[in-house]
Amino acid sequence: MKLTVDQRPWWQRHLVVIVLSVLGTGLLLYSRAEWSAMHRWNRAVGDMSIVLVALAMAIGPVSRLWRGSVRFLPYRRExxxxxILLALAHAAIILFGWVTLDLMRLFGFEFHPGLQRYVMVNHGFALANLIGLLALLYGIILAVTSNDYSQRRLGxxxxxxxxxxxxxxxxLTVLHTAYFLFLHFLDYHRQTPDPNWAQWPFVALVASVVALQFAASTATWRKSRLKRTGMAKAE
Structure with a gap:
């Protein structure tokens, strides 16, 4: 039987992913009702962004393990x-709500009134945000070129x-998220909040993607090996 990809119009795939994004973000907001509005939205859109990236990463390996899922391959684009749109919203909330457009604070600096200059107070915050910024910039490149026109123009x-x-x-996204889930609030001079419930779901999400990629690579290697063995016997 010939397997085909999803042939529905592009706008329907966009609609499916939009609905998924809205519902997922809504559930994540509800799960942190006790947080301040800024941090609720910050984490909700950020977490939903990495969920969508994980789904995009998982579709390829799953299609190699279960051929019936090949029809979902076009959804990787949407x-x-x-x-990336959710990641942009996440970045905007941080810039306007957390560091209040003070780019020095974004990279771990705070203004010291006594010294009358900025001093580094949070090395981890700086590195994590630099990683997040690199991920966002590269993600924008990927999103802008995720269309048929770019494919034709670029070759x-x-x-x-x-x-x-x-x-x-x-x-890059995994490293950025892992810092804020596990390390950011461990500084000795700050009160450590209750553990974020998303820590172990995040670990499970990353482990699932890695496991799928490993399983798909192993399956592809075995098929290639069997094919070479069969050709050798035929000779």
């Missing part, structure tokens, strides 16, 4: 686009090379 080889950078985006 998942990536809305993941198939160049376009594929750029889009393979999704793996870079994924791991």
């Amino acid at each position: 998942l990536g686009i809305y993941a 198939n080889n160049v376009w594929k090379f750029i889009q393979q950078g999704t793996y870079i985006l994924w791991w």
Whole structure:
């Protein structure tokens, strides 16, 4: 039986991912009702962004393990686009709500009244936000080129090379998120809040994507090995 990808119009795929994003963000907001509005929205859109990236990363390996899922491959494009839009919203909330447009604070500096200058007070915050900024910038490149026009203009080889950078985006996002889930509030001079409930779901999400990629790579290697063995026997 010939397996085909989802042939529905592009706008329907966009609608599906929009609905998924809105529902997911709403649930994440509800799960942190006791937080301040800024931090609720900050984490909700940020967490939903990484969920969409994880789904985009998982579709490829799943399609190699279960051929019936090949029809979902086109959704990788829409998942990536809305993941970046949510990441932009996440960045905007941090800039306007957390560091209040003070870019020095974004990179771990605070103004010291006695010294009358900025001093570094949070090295981890600086590194995590730099990683997040790199992920966002690269994600924008991926989102802007995730269309048929860019594929035609760039050529198939160049376009594929750029889009393979999704793996870079994924791991930068994982590192950025891991810092804020596990490390940011461990400074000795600050009160440590209750553990974020998203810590272990995040670990499970990352582990699932890695496991799927490993399983798909192993399955592909075995098929290739069996094919080579069969060709050798035929000779």
